[in-house]
Amino acid sequence: MLDKTTAQQVVNNFYAVFLGFVLSSFFIIENTDGQPYHVRFFEGIEWIILSMLVFYYIIDWFTTIFLLKNDKEITYNHLFLLLCSNITLCYTILLSINGGFQQFIVFGVYSLVVPLWDVMVAADGLKKLTYKNQQKEANKIKYRYIFGLRFLFGAVLCIPLGLLLWKGSSGTSDELLTFVHLMLSLIVIVKWLRMIVIFRIYV
Amino acid sequence: MSMNISLHNVGIIAIIVFSLINLAIGLYQKRNRANVVTNYVSYANQAGPFMVVLSVTSTIAGGGMFFAVSQLGFETGISGIYLGLSYFFGLVMLGGLAPLIRKKMSESNATTLYEFIDARFPPVGIISLRKIFALSTLVIFFMFLGAQVLTLSFFISHIYELSSQQSITASATVIFVINTSVYVFLGGLQKDIITDIFQMLLVLVGVALIIYSINDIESIKNLDDEYFIGTKAGPVLLIGIVLFIGPALLVRPDMWQRIIASKTDAVAKWSFWIAAILSMFIFWVFTAIGMYANVEGWENGDTALFNIIKNGNGTLYSLIMVAFLSAVISSADTFLNICSISVAELLKKPFSERSLSISTLRISSLIASFLALFVAFSLPDLIDLFAGGFGALFVFMPMIYDALFSSHLNSRAANYSALAGMLIYFAFVFVFPREAFLPALIVSTSVYYVMLSKDKKTDSNKNV
Numbered sequence: 001m002l003d004k005t006t007a008q009q010v011v012n013n014f015y016a017v018f019l020g021f022v023l024s025s026f027f028i029i030e031n032t033d034g035q036p037y038h039v040r041f042f043e044g045i046e047w048i049i050l051s052m053l054v055f056y057y058i059i060d061w062f063t064t065i066f067l068l069k070n071d072k073e074i075t076y077n078h079l080f081l082l083l084c085s086n087i088t089l090c091y092t093i094l095l096s097i098n099g100g101f102q103q104f105i106v107f108g109v110y111s112l113v114v115p116l117w118d119v120m121v122a123a124d125g126l127k128k129l130t131y132k133n134q135q136k137e138a139n140k141i142k143y144r145y146i147f148g149l150r151f152l153f154g155a156v157l158c159i160p161l162g163l164l165l166w167k168g169s170s171g172t173s174d175e176l177l178t179f180v181h182l183m184l185s186l187i188v189i190v191k192w193l194r195m196i197v198i199f200r201i202y203v
Numbered sequence: 204m205s206m207n208i209s210l211h212n213v214g215i216i217a218i219i220v221f222s223l224i225n226l227a228i229g230l231y232q233k234r235n236r237a238n239v240v241t242n243y244v245s246y247a248n249q250a251g252p253f254m255v256v257l258s259v260t261s262t263i264a265g266g267g268m269f270f271a272v273s274q275l276g277f278e279t280g281i282s283g284i285y286l287g288l289s290y291f292f293g294l295v296m297l298g299g300l301a302p303l304i305r306k307k308m309s310e311s312n313a314t315t316l317y318e319f320i321d322a323r324f325p326p327v328g329i330i331s332l333r334k335i336f337a338l339s340t341l342v343i344f345f346m347f348l349g350a351q352v353l354t355l356s357f358f359i360s361h362i363y364e365l366s367s368q369q370s371i372t373a374s375a376t377v378i379f380v381i382n383t384s385v386y387v388f389l390g391g392l393q394k395d396i397i398t399d400i401f402q403m404l405l406v407l408v409g410v411a412l413i414i415y416s417i418n419d420i421e422s423i424k425n426l427d428d429e430y431f432i433g434t435k436a437g438p439v440l441l442i443g444i445v446l447f448i449g450p451a452l453l454v455r456p457d458m459w460q461r462i463i464a465s466k467t468d469a470v471a472k473w474s475f476w477i478a479a480i481l482s483m484f485i486f487w488v489f490t491a492i493g494m495y496a497n498v499e500g501w502e503n504g505d506t507a508l509f510n511i512i513k514n515g516n517g518t519l520y521s522l523i524m525v526a527f528l529s530a531v532i533s534s535a536d537t538f539l540n541i542c543s544i545s546v547a548e549l550l551k552k553p554f555s556e557r558s559l560s561i562s563t564l565r566i567s568s569l570i571a572s573f574l575a576l577f578v579a580f581s582l583p584d585l586i587d588l589f590a591g592g593f594g595a596l597f598v599f600m601p602m603i604y605d606a607l608f609s610s611h612l613n614s615r616a617a618n619y620s621a622l623a624g625m626l627i628y629f630a631f632v633f634v635f636p637r638e639a640f641l642p643a644l645i646v647s648t649s650v651y652y653v654m655l656s657k658d659k660k661t662d663s664n665k666n667v
Binding site: 141144145148149152153155156159160163164166167168169171173175176178179182186 | 281284285288289292295296299300303424428429431432433434438441442445449608
């Protein structure tokens with residue numbers, strides 16, 4: 001068993017570091033001729049995606065604290081696993097914003113696998129928690145619809161990446177970058193939707 | 204010249220074979236239970252898993268699959284794969300909802316979506332949501348039916364080298380003679396589902412033969428990367444396909460018919476899930492065919508089918524042509540059945556008992572078949588017809604969602620929302636057939652939820 005205050009401090013520290021990293025991603029630091037460092041503010045869709053992510057992760061922070069408070073049997077192992085999965089997921093998304101083909105593939109796999117994991121966790125959580133209202137069926141359907149939509153976006157992202165791999169492409173085209181950004185935006189929006197649905201059901 | 208003669212013969216043989224088989228099935232069933240209204244409109248609790256799987260798949264995999272999906276693959280690359288994925292998502296969702304839909308229908312004592320809507324949203328004054336929905340589905344399914352007529356006309360014009368107007372007339376005559384006289388006129392949904400088994404098996408054989416006929420599918424690797432990303436026609440098309448196509452299935456009366464027709468809840472659920480996989484596979488095959496047509500340098504994706512099989516032998520050619528005809532007819536009969544039920548719903552006197560009579564349904568099928576001709580002539584673009592039809596269904600999404608999940612229903616909000624949505628839709632559809640659904644959806648959803656919250660507030664004030 002783990003002291004809840006300690007667990008919350010660990011989580012707080014992690015999110016503080018992580019959010020600092022996300023915020024620093026708003027700027028690109030370049031080494032250019034004559035000027036040792038040139039700081040350039042993100043332009044275009046990257047800026048929008050990052051803004052959405054910052055808001056998402058701030059809410060994610062609160063929900064994690066909320067989960068810790070309600071979990072009766074938190075151990076060091078639980079906390080360690082929670083942080084590891086959060087670090088992996090957060091950095092996968094961040095790296096894919098301006099990444100190369102390999103990062104896109106990692107992001108694609110993440111988008112496909114995480115909704116499945118999510119629904120398994122949710123299935124367990126749904127049994128434990130009581131509903132705010134009596135609309136059990138509607139809530140279940142809403143949650144499954146969001147899960148399905150996330151999985152669908154994951155599949156839409158993975159199919160072209162898989163086909164480009166099969167084709168032997170280098171995966172460096174502007175079209176691919178635009179496509180990944182589009183899917184990233186949609187996935188973040190669906191993550192928000194999921195959060196709203198969870199709040200409406202449980203809180 | 205010899206090729207044309209051969210094609211000519213194959214076309215005639217295919218049409219004759221179909222006419223005879225469909226007539227045989229129709230007449231056989233006529234002697235049994237075709238006169239029962241419930242069999243005509245819902246075939247409730249009688250279809251086994253094999254029937255439901257093939258019937259759902261055949262409704263999705265119509266004639267448009269052979270041409271429109273190939274053309275989509277030809278023009279935009281893997282967009283057709285996303286389309287298949289979206290259908291997969293929609294059918295899986297519908298399969299998951301099937302037990303709930305059956306339970307709610309049974310509680311409402313309804314055998315069709317129209318009756319369910321009527322039970323959940325009873326008429327207020329002279330306005331009835333059931334009638335608005337019937338009128339809307341009539342128009343929507345005319346569009347789908349028109350799309351089938353167009354694909355058949357394309358097939359006929361390719362074989363007989365007629366002008367497009369003549370081929371539309373010829374194909375419309377063929378398709379309606381076969382369907383109105385045998386399926387819809389005599390037996391309605393019951394015939395539709397039974398013949399779907401035979402037709403869908405032929406489609407699957409045809410798809411297998413098409414795959415077999417493609418010599419070097421790996422040559423599509425030579426296409427540019429953008430064809431493998433699927434955003435060639437713009438990101439809006441991609442988002443539209445992913446977000447709207449699948450969920451639109453929840454509002455389709457033909458899908459509800461098949462859920463009700465299933466013998467049990469488990470049959471409905473699993474059949475829709477298997478149909479989801481099967482439909483997605485067929486979408487993927489035809490997308491690949493379109494991409495293959497592009498890399499081979501053919502004129503377009505529409506004619507890919509003819510190019511692929513032109514060097515094959517007569518048997519191969521005949522089987523693939525028959526498969527194509529099966530696909531067209533298996534979808535067309537479903538759409539015609541829905542059109543006839545919609546016409547009958549509109550002809551029915553207001554405030555009469557809920558069930559329809561078999562003679563009204565038969566007269567309606569005849570009226571529907573003649574009216575559908577005008578749709579094919581007025582909107583002669585295949586993708587417009589599908590997009591226009593699908594889009595209009597969304598107007599009813601909030602009401603059907605609430606009818607299933609909410610215990611506080613409001614007929615007034617539902618009526619005004621549907622009326623406003625459909626008015627906006629018809630104002631735009633002839634100018635922007637593909638985009639008209641979006642303002643209609645926004646208006647109908649806003650009207651519905653604004654009126655709902657307003658009425659709730661009024662009720663709570665009264666209680667205070």
